[in-house]
Amino acid sequence: MGTGYMFKCIKCEHEYEVSIGIGAFFPTEYEKCVKDIMRGKLGDEWKSIFLNNSAAVDAKKYLYLCKSCGNWKVDRSYSVYIYEYELFPKSLCLYSYNIDDTYKFVKSYYHKCSKCGKRMSKVNTNHDLSISLACPKCGKENYYHEILMWD
Ligand SMILES: [Zn+2]
Numbered sequence: 001m002g003t004g005y006m007f008k009c010i011k012c013e014h015e016y017e018v019s020i021g022i023g024a025f026f027p028t029e030y031e032k033c034v035k036d037i038m039r040g041k042l043g044d045e046w047k048s049i050f051l052n053n054s055a056a057v058d059a060k061k062y063l064y065l066c067k068s069c070g071n072w073k074v075d076r077s078y079s080v081y082i083y084e085y086e087l088f089p090k091s092l093c094l095y096s097y098n099i100d101d102t103y104k105f106v107k108s109y110y111h112k113c114s115k116c117g118k119r120m121s122k123v124n125t126n127h128d129l130s131i132s133l134a135c136p137k138c139g140k141e142n143y144y145h146e147i148l149m150w151d
């Protein structure tokens with residue numbers, strides 16, 4: 001399921017959105033995500049984990065916030081998991097996107113702040129998004145004014 005938080009800047013009226021969770025085209029997005037890993041887009045370590053294991057990646061979108069400078073972004077988690085039971089051929093597991101108990105967490109991806117270079121942290125939005133986020137246009141901090149949900 002996905003959730004969208006709509007923002008409207010109280011200073012410049014710019015509208016921006018934070019869309020997190022699973023999108024409607026998730027299986028396709030998941031495949032694209034695995035292809036990116038195989039192409040080395042997320043670094044050699046991620047590629048080699050996928051080459052050598054029945055691995056899965058958390059392709060859901062989350063909100064990341066830099067606690068140093070307030071910069072934020074929406075991005076996939078890219079945490080990697082390894083399938084623990086070799087009951088099924090590798091090819092079946094590769095594009096599986098239900099990361100359940102049969103997968104063991106391996107490593108979380110380092111989300112680096114594009115402004116100050118520090119590590120960004122994942123914001124827990126399970127219940128509500130209660131923090132203010134800076135307007136991408138003018139920098140004014142705003143709270144969301146509308147929630148959108150989809151399956
Ligand atoms: Zn920063």
Ligand SMILES: [Zn+2]
Nearest residue numbers: 009012135138
């Ligand atoms: Zn603004």
